[in-house]
Amino acid sequence: MDRAAAAANARIIEYVQAQPVLRAYGYVGDANQSLQKVLLQQRHASNRHLKSTIPGSIIFRIAVQLVLLLVVIAIVPLALGAQISPATAIALIAVVAQFTSSVSTVADLGGGIRMARSSLRKIADILNAKPLPVPDKPARPSSQYEVRLEGASFGYDSHSPVIQNVSFSVPSKTTVAIVGPSGSGKSTLIKLIARFYDVDSGRIDFADSDIRELATEDLMQHISLVFQDVYLFDDTIWENIRIGNEQATDEQVLRASRIAQVEEIIRRLPAGWDTNVGEGGHSLSGGERQRISIARAILKNAPVILLDEATSAIDPENEAAFLEGLAEVTTDKTVLMVAHRLSTIQGADQIVFLREGTVTEIGSHDELLKLNGDYAAFWRERAKASSWSIT
Numbered sequence: 001m002d003r004a005a006a007a008a009n010a011r012i013i014e015y016v017q018a019q020p021v022l023r024a025y026g027y028v029g030d031a032n033q034s035l036q037k038v039l040l041q042q043r044h045a046s047n048r049h050l051k052s053t054i055p056g057s058i059i060f061r062i063a064v065q066l067v068l069l070l071v072v073i074a075i076v077p078l079a080l081g082a083q084i085s086p087a088t089a090i091a092l093i094a095v096v097a098q099f100t101s102s103v104s105t106v107a108d109l110g111g112g113i114r115m116a117r118s119s120l121r122k123i124a125d126i127l128n129a130k131p132l133p134v135p136d137k138p139a140r141p142s143s144q145y146e147v148r149l150e151g152a153s154f155g156y157d158s159h160s161p162v163i164q165n166v167s168f169s170v171p172s173k174t175t176v177a178i179v180g181p182s183g184s185g186k187s188t189l190i191k192l193i194a195r196f197y198d199v200d201s202g203r204i205d206f207a208d209s210d211i212r213e214l215a216t217e218d219l220m221q222h223i224s225l226v227f228q229d230v231y232l233f234d235d236t237i238w239e240n241i242r243i244g245n246e247q248a249t250d251e252q253v254l255r256a257s258r259i260a261q262v263e264e265i266i267r268r269l270p271a272g273w274d275t276n277v278g279e280g281g282h283s284l285s286g287g288e289r290q291r292i293s294i295a296r297a298i299l300k301n302a303p304v305i306l307l308d309e310a311t312s313a314i315d316p317e318n319e320a321a322f323l324e325g326l327a328e329v330t331t332d333k334t335v336l337m338v339a340h341r342l343s344t345i346q347g348a349d350q351i352v353f354l355r356e357g358t359v360t361e362i363g364s365h366d367e368l369l370k371l372n373g374d375y376a377a378f379w380r381e382r383a384k385a386s387s388w389s390i391t
């Protein structure tokens with residue numbers, strides 16, 4: 001039972017932490033069956049465990065033992081006074097002992113069930129979680145991979161909107177950089193476009209269809225996501241890259257890895273490609289994990305890239321390699337990126353400045369500098385911090 005619970009817990013934790021990756025690479029719907037199976041197995045194992053082994057309430061046990069003691073105290077004088085025979089006394093004590101033992105078992109079960117109820121409720125919540133609605137007759141994305149937001153608003157809860165009335169578009173094969181202060185909703189915007197959540201009002205169009213009208217598999221097939229917090233599965237580096245495209249040949253995996261500078265990581269590791277990255281990829285640095293994530297995206301070769309650029313995960317000596325891989329993955333693609341590096345921001349076709357979930361400025365780098373508003377102030381501050389000079 002303990003082994004079953006540990007296995008299920010590990011699966012649940014991995015599944016929850018890996019949600020963005022699973023969605024991004026199309027592991028949705030039926031693909032969750034293995035998790036469902038393991039959850040059901042664990043629920044059955046829990047039930048079996050409750051019925052057989054969990055110890056009951058100590059207080060109740062003491063009370064039951066006291067009752068037995070009182071019965072013995074009452075019966076022994078009767079036997080000594082010859083009011084009942086010793087055989088009868090022993091039989092009575094045996095019957096009462098048997099009875100109290102049964103009562104204890106029932107109490108054990110009740111206590112165990114109470115203890116496990118909250119865990120079982122949590123498992124039931126996961127199993128019963130409502131998926132986002134899917135269309136009966138999904139639309140087909142056009143071959144123009146434009147992303148368009150119209151009056152999009154969203155909040156994680158109904159009281160505090162995080163994205164408010166946002167409208168802009170990312171024309172096919174262009175790059176839009178989203179910039180703004182921390183907490184302004186940049187990552188949330190990326191997640192809304194990947195349909196991790198549905199907007200509360202307004203709409204998001206992807207390749208000429210409302211994303212709610214597209215089949216999730218279809219949407220995800222056309223999007224590559226490169227996350228800030230890259231999650232790797234407890235598997236080898238090779239398999240962690242291959243998840244980008246299960247049909248890819250070994251040659252293609254090697255090519256993607258070369259471009260994303262993963263080969264350099266492999267050379268340093270004694271087990272090479274077979275290195276197990278540990279749960280969540282904890283045995284690799286943040287920069288190494290993000291390079292693996294770029295290799296996945298290159299392998300997937302989707303027409304739309306949503307990129308949440310890492311602020312701190314890449315160390316300076318790896319930055320050039322990261323940018324090279326990034327350039328490869330974004331060429332001729334529709335790109336929407338949360339950008340922090342001044343070079344990537346400046347190179348974008350359009351910059352969207354977000355403040356408290358609202359777009360305050362949209363334009364090219366030069367246009368927004370001329371405007372001398374939010375973006376210009378942001379740029380001056382960042383340029384000063386990184387000792388860049390603005391010309």
Ligand SMILES: Nc1ncnc2c1ncn2[C@@H]1O[C@H](COP(=O)(O)OP(=O)(O)OP(=O)(O)O)[C@@H](O)[C@H]1O
Binds near residue numbers: 180182184186187
């Ligand atoms: N899963 C979530 N549940 C509830 N609130 C969330 C969740 N994710 C983000 N938020 C909140 O939504 C707001 C916007 O967060 P978001 O991560 O989109 O901002 P950001 O601009 O990307 O920030 P940063 O630059 O620091 O990464 C923040 O107030 C954040 O606390």
